Amino acid sequence: MYSEHSSIVIHEISKLQSPEQLWSPYDWYHDMIVNNPIYYDEKQNVWNVFRYDDVNRVLSDFKLFSSIRKRSVSPIPPVITRVDINSTDPPIQRDIRKLVSSAFTPRSLKEWEPRIRGIAKELIDNMKQMNKPDMISDLAVPFPVTVISDLLGTPRQDLHYIKNWSDILFFPNSEVDVTDQAKRKYRAMSEFNEYLLPIVKEKRQNPEQDIISDLTLAAYEGTQLTDEEVVTFSLGLLAAGNETTTNLLGNMFYTFAYEQKGIYQEILSNRSLISNAIEETLRYRFPITLDRVLTMDSDVLGVPMKKGDVIVIWLGAANNDAEQFPEPNKFDIHRENSNKHLSFGKGPHFCLGAPLARLEAQIALECFIEAFADIVPTETFNPALHLHKGTQNLLTLPVELKIVDKSII
Template sequence: MYVSFDPWSPAFVADPYPAYTALRAAGRAHFFEPTRQWLVPHYSDVSGLLRDRRLGRTYLHRFTHEEFGLTPPPDAHEPFHTLNGQGLLDLEAPDHTRIRRLVSKAFTPRTVERLVPTVERLAAELVDAFVASGGGDLLAAVAEPLPVAVIAEMLGVPEADRALLRPWSSAICGMFELNPSQETAREAVRASVDFSAYLRGLIAERRTNPGTDLISALIAAHDEGERLSEQEMISTCVLLLNAGHEATVNTTVNGWWTLFRHPDQLAALRKDHGLLPTAVEELLRYDTPLQMFERWVLDDIEIGGTVIPRGSEVALLFGSANRDPERFAEPDTLDLSRSDNPHITFGAGMHYCLGAPLARVELAASFGELLRKAPGVRLVSEPQWHPGYVIRGLKELNVEL
């Protein structure tokens, strides 16, 4: 019945939305045997479950692997799980509450506000160079380097070392795809070891010579005598890089690909740059960069009359929720002036994306610069999609001016 949901099919990855329509019509929860997950496609359910404390990103704060009916990961994967397991994204209360409170002391709205001129300068420099070269791959030239440079500046990573960051991040993020291969796991472990060692050195240097960067602020952050451990700082920095650029990169290139396929909307945006704030939100909704977000069921839940028992995993389909006609008027229509747009691209509840304000600044800066300086930018060739479904993006986007 759900053959159309096939996250390993290139055709599905290129356009999963018809399959989502079928899933929503067929019910509220569907067991998907290949990944042993319950697919949840409706906006109201996804939004509600993101806030439901009966679900968790981890279960280890309450159960052992064995108590939860699962096999522990191989010992060889330990560096990845240590790194990933101490980050905000994969922790639950009370650790999540403590770490988010401490990180928030360093990553304040004022911190983001102070970054705005830096983001705008970096975007302008990248777009100027892109225009001077007459176009090319928008992903490699603008979309990718901007958020990586911003996070690197935030963390105080020296410019000479910044080329290391994206490959490490890419290797680690491979583990977030469905049923990753052994080779993917090996690459993620290697990257976890190398990235952790690099950050350990950077943290040691900042302890001796603190600066105005985020690592120095994380070292200094404390609350009633509590501080971040070194591992928590390392995991936080890696999460800020991974979460802080993957979504922005893919929203940029997926967004331009969407605009090229909707020339009337692109023309409206070119005519009125004041549409940019709502346009960014609509592009985030229309083609969601993170298609699926997984949660463990810590206590039995019921969805639409289906009991999902403790020990199960649910797959919250963000891409489907953001196209749900029960919440969005004409959801398959791109409307850059859409004002009622409570998309869940940045999540919800206690795991709501800490970097959402920064992502919005980066997207507004790069789209704005390109609209101003490359008003006639046009597609050269139809792009191909990366095979990954969970973090979904294009391999490249070749354009000319």
């Protein structure tokens, strides 16, 4: 039975229990959009919204649908600072966000682009030498975590620690043992804090060209951020710049190699389609859920809801709503409104790392195209058998890569 502080287990709501159902939830999305667009789950005492327009409304109206909440689909341990960007609303959230968002402005990203491109080229050059490359372990995982670690200013030799903490903290609740998962999250948070605090203290004394150094110089409410608040910000940036890009790259290359033959060749011949391919991947296969809390009684979604009620927002379903995206189950890099997807959220809580994720995917695909003439399956591959337990995220993606023959260019 749920309590006021209990976590929300997504797959207990959806009943997508098998790996096959997790990987291909489209029939269930369609059924809920048509037959249960506003669905109340009694077991966990949460409302669920699926239609594009409803999801868009909930995400956009922070005054009615608040992010200040006690229950979540992917909770991380609470932080006792002034700057918990994910659990506040404007105007406080807006002020906090200004401090961090400078790292993701077009100007800032332009300055980082050569470093990001260098990381992508290094990883892709290594893949040329591999007999059996894996798009997840050899590119999709190391690329974004290396980028965000470099931008933050943490040592590269510690990447495996950062990746492990990120996985534990930001993966959604498992239906197996939520209590044990909560303990692992607290332990990961503690270890991350212990790791990062000395780095923050050092950079405050000797600033360098990185985000942590910039944050030690920033001010909020008339005072500089404390070391602990810089750590909190850095944790949020780690989330914003890591898992999203890993899943985006894995899902995109899976589609190229295993699901829609010929798309990669089409992009090779018309590189202006790269951005379209990225946006359509974000729309087509990006099963994200978020949550909000009602601030007052309301029937704005068509059914009476009470103040304090929790709303689970199914972005993956909204992105597959046929009213917004005709033939939603078709991956179409020529779709004109792919960029209207809601995978990065909407409104004041729009994903802080969205510009970085898009830039990373753009650079990764550009560098990949320069190196490889084709990406093809290696053997029979069932993605449902290669998912992180209880998630829709690929653990592995074996492919065969055909290297570009520079002699005929």
